[in-house]
Amino acid sequence: MPLPTGETIGILTDNLRIRNSVLPISAKKAAGWAKSLDLPKGGETILYTGLMYQLIPYIAAMSKAQEKIEDSWLAGFIKIGRYLNKAINISAFMAVPSKNMRAAYNQILVDIVRLLRRAGVGFGYLYGEELYSGALVYDLGMDDVFEAHARKVYHLFKKYGVKKVITVDPHSTNMLKSVYPSFIKEYDLEVKSYLEVLAERNLEPENKLGMEVVIHDSCVYARAEGVLSEPRTLLAKAGIIVKEPADAGKFTFCCGGPAESLFPKKAAANAGKRVEQIKKAAKNGVTMCPVCFVNLQKAAGGEVFLKDISSYLAEAYCAKNSIV
Amino acid sequence: MLVNPDFVDEVKRSEEFNASACMNCGVCTAVCPMGIELLPRKLFRYVLLGIKDRVLENVETIYSCLLCRMCEANCPAKVRIAENVRTLRYYINKKVFKL
Numbered sequence: 473m474p475l476p477t478g479e480t481i482g483i484l485t486d487n488l489r490i491r492n493s494v495l496p497i498s499a500k501k502a503a504g505w506a507k508s509l510d511l512p513k514g515g516e517t518i519l520y521t522g523l524m525y526q527l528i529p530y531i532a533a534m535s536k537a538q539e540k541i542e543d544s545w546l547a548g549f550i551k552i553g554r555y556l557n558k559a560i561n562i563s564a565f566m567a568v569p570s571k572n573m574r575a576a577y578n579q580i581l582v583d584i585v586r587l588l589r590r591a592g593v594g595f596g597y598l599y600g601e602e603l604y605s606g607a608l609v610y611d612l613g614m615d616d617v618f619e620a621h622a623r624k625v626y627h628l629f630k631k632y633g634v635k636k637v638i639t640v641d642p643h644s645t646n647m648l649k650s651v652y653p654s655f656i657k658e659y660d661l662e663v664k665s666y667l668e669v670l671a672e673r674n675l676e677p678e679n680k681l682g683m684e685v686v687i688h689d690s691c692v693y694a695r696a697e698g699v700l701s702e703p704r705t706l707l708a709k710a711g712i713i714v715k716e717p718a719d720a721g722k723f724t725f726c727c728g729g730p731a732e733s734l735f736p737k738k739a740a741a742n743a744g745k746r747v748e749q750i751k752k753a754a755k756n757g758v759t760m761c762p763v764c765f766v767n768l769q770k771a772a773g774g775e776v777f778l779k780d781i782s783s784y785l786a787e788a789y790c791a792k793n794s795i796v
Numbered sequence: 797m798l799v800n801p802d803f804v805d806e807v808k809r810s811e812e813f814n815a816s817a818c819m820n821c822g823v824c825t826a827v828c829p830m831g832i833e834l835l836p837r838k839l840f841r842y843v844l845l846g847i848k849d850r851v852l853e854n855v856e857t858i859y860s861c862l863l864c865r866m867c868e869a870n871c872p873a874k875v876r877i878a879e880n881v882r883t884l885r886y887y888i889n890k891k892v893f894k895l
């Protein structure tokens with residue numbers, strides 16, 4: 473049964489409005505990945521995770537719990553009702569993600585920090601105060617709630633004296649770099665994806681990886697932000713032979729993830745089509761978006777071995793086990 | 797069939813809604829990963845013609861779009877398809893779902 477679209481959008485929007493995230497998780501869980509990294513809090517340049525890599529394991533756990541009834545992970549909210557969700561944070565009672573998956577997604581953020589440090593970039597982090605970008609609510613066309621949220625995020629950055637933001641995923645990058653300025657007239661933050669920051673620094677690798685990897689571009693990086701050469705340059709320098717699948721680069725084929733919250737079956741079908749294209753090009757693949765990563769990995773079922781780009785890059789550019 | 801010539805003004809929030817630039821070539825449909833046949837050309841046309849019922853019959857299609865912009869990257873008329881889809885969602889959220 474498809475979810476009632478209006479009710480679902482209502483719940484996601486309520487969550488953003490009341491709890492600052494479409495799927496609220498505790499500040500401790502959101503910032504836990506940075507525990508032993510000694511990042512300063514705030515500062516002129518900050519790393520903004522946008523909470524995407526932290527949220528995916530929770531969404532995946534919910535969606536697994538719902539699979540039996542072939543519903544979206546949001547069905548649990550729907551059943552209990554939007555009204556109740558306004559009063560109690562229902563997500564706090566929902567499925568618990570696997571430890572391994574959380575550790576793997578947290579490691580992606582740790583690897584991004586290692587890479588930036590290796591490139592000599594100094595930056596802070598907002599820890600538990602960091603806010604989600606609002607991307608999903610923007611996509612669903614809830615512009616009024618989105619705008620209010622975007623202002624909240626902007627004011628938080630201002631409170632900490634932030635001038636430059638380094639982002640880690642395409643959706644948050646697009647929000648902060650291109651969408652926020654169209655809603656907030658006085659917006660003056662300089663925003664770059666960590667891939668752009670790294671590519672500018674001309675890093676030399678510690679190890680050459682010497683393998684073939686198929687690249688899956690994110691639609692948002694490729695078509696909205698023009699981040700196409702950076703991942704290719706970084707991977708090639710790491711000794712990776714970058715293989716292009718059918719529908720690559722500017723014409724990359726969407727992983728289907730954006731349909732996940734309302735139409736999970738359509739999302740899965742799309743991911744299946746993309747996996748077919750990827751596996752024709754090589755057996756190892758690279759993604760650069762947490763939504764692509766989770767969606768394609770689920771569809772790959774062991775046929776293609778996928779990694780987030782940060783994993784390949786850290787392996788090549790960082791000394792083993794380094795955190796500084 | 798009820799036709800309402802003011803419908804497009806009700807839907808569009810600014811000149812950003814450029815559905816009228818569409819020349820109905822069908823490239824968008826051919827490249828859409830979701831195989832969406834209606835969007836953008838037919839649905840946008842319904843908006844322009846003011847056939848509100850047809851638009852509202854297709855809510856699922858409007859929310860199924862991935863906003864992936866594969867269609868936009870191939871569109872010869874530079875129709876801002878994803879933004880137009882978001883505009884339709886904004887309208888439906890307010891007018892149909894009362895959000």
Ligand code: SF4
Pocket residue numbers: 817818819820821822823824825836837867870871872873874875877
């Ligand atoms: S590709 Fe562009 S011009 Fe052609 S039908 Fe689609 S929206 Fe219209």
Ligand code: SF4
Pocket residue numbers: 824827828829830831832835836860861862863864865866867868877878
């Ligand atoms: S944005 Fe993507 S999913 Fe939506 S109509 Fe265009 S090609 Fe299809």
